[in-house]
Amino acid sequence: MDIALIIQMIIAAVAGTFIYTIIGIAPGTDETAVLAPVTLVLVLTGLEPIVILTFFIAAIIAKKLTDSIPVAVAGIPGGVMAAPMVEHALVLKKHGKSDLSIRKMASGSVIGTIVAVPLSLLLANALIPFSDVIQTYTNQILFGGAIILALMSRNRWIALASIVPFAILIQGLRYLYWGVGVVPEGTNVFISFFLGITIGPVILTLFELLNKDKRKAMNRYGTKTITLNKDNRYKGIPNPFKILTKQELSISTLSSFFGSILFILSPVGITILLGELVSSRVKDPVKKSSLAISSMDALTNASYIAGTLIPLIALGIPLSPVAIGPANALFNAPPVFTLEHNMHHILSNADFVWAVAIGAIVAIVITYFIIVKYAQQICTFVFKWVPHEAMLGLFFGLVLLLAYMDGGLVNIGGVLLIGLVAGFMHRLGINYGVQxxxxxxxxxxxxxLASLS
Structure with missing residues (x-):
C-alpha cells in the first residue's frame, strides 16, 4: 500500500469523523439524507475509491456514535436509528443518569463496530462463490426485496399497492426525458431520482408551507427549553470494556452478531425487536434501560457496517436497506460507478481491509474519546449554534444542483415531483427501503407489465 494513499485515507477518515460527529449530534438528521448526498459528491469528484470508502466508514461510525447524545440529554433522537432508544434514555435522564446514558450508548457502538467489522468481512467472503447466481437474478431479487420490505412496513398493504404505480412514475419520467431529448435515449437517470426520494419528506413539508391555510393550522410550540445536568466529565481514559457491565458487554456482543447476520432486514425493526427482548427480564428501571440502550446501539452500528460491507464486497449490488440508502453511491453513481463497475470490481480484499480498518480506528479513537469526555459541552454548542434548518437547506440545495446536472431544468421539476410523491408515501408509512x-x-x-399487455 502506497504511503501517500494511506495518508489520504487517514485525512479522509479524520474529515469524515469530525464532520459527522457534529452532524450526528444535531437533532433529527436522517442517516440517508445526510450521508448519501455527500458520499455521492465525493464519488463524482473522482477521488480514489479506497479513499471514499475510508471516509464513508469513518462517517457512518462517527454518526452512529454521536446521534444518541441528543437522545440522552434532551430526549430528541439525532437520527432515525436513535429513535427506538428515546424511551429508555428518558428513564435514565429522569434518574439523573444522562451522563451514564451517553457512555453506555457510545460504548455499545464501539462493541458493535469491533464485532461487525471482522464478521462482515468473513460473511462477505463466504457469499462470494454465490455472487454470479445472485447477480443473474438482480432485478427479481430487488423486486422481491421491495415486496418483503413492504410487508415489514407499518402499513404493509399501502406499501404493496404503491410498488407498481411508483415504478411507472419513475420509468415514465425517464421515457419523457428521452422523448424530449433532455438525455440520450436509454440513459438511466438515477442519481437525482434517488436524492429526490431521500429528501422527499422535506420537499413535501416545504410545499405545504406555501399553503396559507396549512401554515395557519400548524401548531406553534414556541421555544423548547432543554435542561442539561451539571458537567459530569468522565475521569480517566474512556474504556468501553470498563464502562459496560459484564451482562451489558455480553448482550451487546450478541446483539452485534445478530445485527450483522441479519443485515438484509430493516435496522430499525431489528433494533426495536432485539432491544426489548434482551432487556425484558430486567426489573430495575436503570439497569434495564442501560442494558437496552447499550445493546441497541451495538446492534445499529453492526447492522450499518454489515449492511454496507457484505453486499459491497460479496455482490456489488445493494441488497440491504443500508446499501440501498446511505451507502448507495458506493454501488451506483453514474457515470463513475454502475452496478457492473463499482467498488466491488475495483478494490481488492486487501483494499477493503485497509479502508475499513483505517476508517473504523480513526472514528472510534477520536469520536469515542470526545463523546465520553465532552458530550454535554458539544451538545450545548450544537443545540445553540447549528440550526437543523440550515443543514436541511444545504442538502436541499445540493439535491437541486445535482438534479440540474443530471437532466437540466426539466429534471428539477421531475425531482420535485418524485420528492412530493416519495414524501407522501413516507408519511403513509412506506419506508425508504421499499421506495x-x-x-x-x-x-x-x-x-x-408491458409484456403482459
Missing amino acids: FMVLYAAPWIVTQ
Whole structure:
C-alpha cells in the first residue's frame, strides 16, 4: 500500500469523523439524507475509491456514535436509528443518569463496530462463490426485496399497492426525458431520482408551507427549553470494556452478531425487536434501560457496517436497506460507478481491509474519546449554534444542483415531483427501503407489465 494513499485515507477518515460527529449530534438528521448526498459528491469528484470508502466508514461510525447524545440529554433522537432508544434514555435522564446514558450508548457502538467489522468481512467472503447466481437474478431479487420490505412496513398493504404505480412514475419520467431529448435515449437517470426520494419528506413539508391555510393550522410550540445536568466529565481514559457491565458487554456482543447476520432486514425493526427482548427480564428501571440502550446501539452500528460491507464486497449490488440508502453511491453513481463497475470490481480484499480498518480506528479513537469526555459541552454548542434548518437547506440545495446536472431544468421539476410523491408515501408509512428497491427495479417492472399487455 502506497504511503501517500494511506495518508489520504487517514485525512479522509479524520474529515469524515469530525464532520459527522457534529452532524450526528444535531437533532433529527436522517442517516440517508445526510450521508448519501455527500458520499455521492465525493464519488463524482473522482477521488480514489479506497479513499471514499475510508471516509464513508469513518462517517457512518462517527454518526452512529454521536446521534444518541441528543437522545440522552434532551430526549430528541439525532437520527432515525436513535429513535427506538428515546424511551429508555428518558428513564435514565429522569434518574439523573444522562451522563451514564451517553457512555453506555457510545460504548455499545464501539462493541458493535469491533464485532461487525471482522464478521462482515468473513460473511462477505463466504457469499462470494454465490455472487454470479445472485447477480443473474438482480432485478427479481430487488423486486422481491421491495415486496418483503413492504410487508415489514407499518402499513404493509399501502406499501404493496404503491410498488407498481411508483415504478411507472419513475420509468415514465425517464421515457419523457428521452422523448424530449433532455438525455440520450436509454440513459438511466438515477442519481437525482434517488436524492429526490431521500429528501422527499422535506420537499413535501416545504410545499405545504406555501399553503396559507396549512401554515395557519400548524401548531406553534414556541421555544423548547432543554435542561442539561451539571458537567459530569468522565475521569480517566474512556474504556468501553470498563464502562459496560459484564451482562451489558455480553448482550451487546450478541446483539452485534445478530445485527450483522441479519443485515438484509430493516435496522430499525431489528433494533426495536432485539432491544426489548434482551432487556425484558430486567426489573430495575436503570439497569434495564442501560442494558437496552447499550445493546441497541451495538446492534445499529453492526447492522450499518454489515449492511454496507457484505453486499459491497460479496455482490456489488445493494441488497440491504443500508446499501440501498446511505451507502448507495458506493454501488451506483453514474457515470463513475454502475452496478457492473463499482467498488466491488475495483478494490481488492486487501483494499477493503485497509479502508475499513483505517476508517473504523480513526472514528472510534477520536469520536469515542470526545463523546465520553465532552458530550454535554458539544451538545450545548450544537443545540445553540447549528440550526437543523440550515443543514436541511444545504442538502436541499445540493439535491437541486445535482438534479440540474443530471437532466437540466426539466429534471428539477421531475425531482420535485418524485420528492412530493416519495414524501407522501413516507408519511403513509412506506419506508425508504421499499421506495429505493422500486427505483432500482422500475425498468424491469415496467418491462414485465408491458409484456403482459
